[in-house]
Amino acid sequence: MRSRIASTKLVIVMVGLPARGKTHIARRVARYLNWKGVSARVFNVGSYRREHIGAHQPHTFFDPTNPEGMAARERMAVAAMEDVARWLEHDGGHVAIYDATNTTIARRRRVEAFFTARKAEVVFLESTCSDPAIIEDNIRSHKIRSPDYKGQDPDAAVADFRRRIAHYEAAYEPLDDSCRYIQTVDVGERVVINHIRGWLLGGVVNLLTCLHTQPRTVYLTRHGESRFNSAGRIGGDTPLTAEGEAYAERLTAYLRTKIDGPGVEVWTSTLERTRATARRLPWKSFPLKALDEIDAGAFDGMTYEEIAKKHPGDFAARKLGKLTYRYPQGESYIDVVNRLEPVILELERHRGPLVIVGHQAILRVLYGYLTDKPLQEIPHLSIPLHTVIELTPIAYGALEERVPLT
Numbered sequence: 001m002r003s004r005i006a007s008t009k010l011v012i013v014m015v016g017l018p019a020r021g022k023t024h025i026a027r028r029v030a031r032y033l034n035w036k037g038v039s040a041r042v043f044n045v046g047s048y049r050r051e052h053i054g055a056h057q058p059h060t061f062f063d064p065t066n067p068e069g070m071a072a073r074e075r076m077a078v079a080a081m082e083d084v085a086r087w088l089e090h091d092g093g094h095v096a097i098y099d100a101t102n103t104t105i106a107r108r109r110r111v112e113a114f115f116t117a118r119k120a121e122v123v124f125l126e127s128t129c130s131d132p133a134i135i136e137d138n139i140r141s142h143k144i145r146s147p148d149y150k151g152q153d154p155d156a157a158v159a160d161f162r163r164r165i166a167h168y169e170a171a172y173e174p175l176d177d178s179c180r181y182i183q184t185v186d187v188g189e190r191v192v193i194n195h196i197r198g199w200l201l202g203g204v205v206n207l208l209t210c211l212h213t214q215p216r217t218v219y220l221t222r223h224g225e226s227r228f229n230s231a232g233r234i235g236g237d238t239p240l241t242a243e244g245e246a247y248a249e250r251l252t253a254y255l256r257t258k259i260d261g262p263g264v265e266v267w268t269s270t271l272e273r274t275r276a277t278a279r280r281l282p283w284k285s286f287p288l289k290a291l292d293e294i295d296a297g298a299f300d301g302m303t304y305e306e307i308a309k310k311h312p313g314d315f316a317a318r319k320l321g322k323l324t325y326r327y328p329q330g331e332s333y334i335d336v337v338n339r340l341e342p343v344i345l346e347l348e349r350h351r352g353p354l355v356i357v358g359h360q361a362i363l364r365v366l367y368g369y370l371t372d373k374p375l376q377e378i379p380h381l382s383i384p385l386h387t388v389i390e391l392t393p394i395a396y397g398a399l400e401e402r403v404p405l406t
């Protein structure tokens with residue numbers, strides 16, 4: 001499977017009118033693929049325009065009857081395509097996400113011909129939206145805050161952006177069934193696929209069915225201190241210490257002040273220490289096997305010193321390559337990523353506040369996804385005991401707060 005993915009050269013070509021969430025979707029897809037170990041990168045043509053031509057362009061620049069504007073935009077589109085091709089051919093890239101409007105058939109044909117001539121597969125990913133409230137929200141909360149409208153009166157910026165959209169609407173041509181595409185309508189309310197097959201794109205489709213734009217916070221915390229924690233032993237299924245129980249109390253009091261309203265869920269592992277930590281929380285709790293700590297296999301219950309002494313080869317191998325090292329009869333971090341994929345999809349889908357009471361390795365992997373950390377860094381992320389990590393998705397990332405409850 002890995003070697004097949006390693007030979008993948010795929011370009012996902014975004015399609016859609018302005019303010020349809022293309023960049024948001026492109027980034028979410030890239031984050032998801034990178035987290036799964038598939039190297040993915042977004043090439044945003046708008047950034048090329050801002051860098052090479054300047055951010056402040058009035059709507060007339062985007063008018064299809066303006067020849068200078070058209071020529072400048074075409075130059076930027078080609079510059080980005082050339083960078084995509086270079087990245088795929090020479091820099092080990094697997095999935096490039098080419099983020100531009102690509103709303104006419106002629107443009108899509110040119111893009112497809114360019115990449116297929118360079119032996120890359122092309123799939124179109126269109127975001128359409130018929131709900132005026134979603135478009136309005138996107139314009140007001142993202143577009144007019146972009147460098148394109150920096151320092152401008154918000155109402156004038158909205159009016160200009162609407163005229164920019166109108167130029168694209170005048171030239172828009174829908175996708176036709178002769179090309180491979182995924183189309184997401186009204187932020188995943190409907191997802192249409194045409195000639196889409198396989199593990200990689202199937203995963204992307206799954207993700208798109210789960211995405212939403214409702215603001216909510218995800219609270220991540222390790223369980224309270226366990227008997228094995230205090231003894232420096234890994235794994236096991238031991239109860240909380242008195243200090244761990246005290247943390248469970250403090251956590252409950254704190255989260256009660258932070259969370260309210262319907263739709264709250266608590267997810268724990270099936271192990272005693274996470275369930276005991278969540279026991280006092282007043283919301284519905286779900287023990288999930290997929291959230292159990294990394295399986296240390298034959299070394300479960302040992303201290304790191306014992307492993308170093310009795311199995312120096314394994315100890316050194318893990319130190320050298322913690323992401324891929326697999327414990328004898330146990331798991332690697334990559335194994336954990338694979339088993340957490342359904343959890344990530346459900347986490348994306350859930351719309352209310354979410355509390356996850358988990359374990360060190362598990363939370364590294366979930367936190368790494370939510371904050372878009374490179375896979376190699378994930379096994380080394382700091383997830384201390386007795387600390388709540390609060391992540392609230394914003395535009396293209398997540399706001400983070402760490403609250404130690406000591």
Ligand code: F6P
Binds near residue numbers: 234296359360379
């Ligand atoms: O020590 C607590 C613990 O949750 C162990 O059960 C687990 O093996 C370990 O952390 C994971 O952290 P690392 O990958 O750094 O060993």
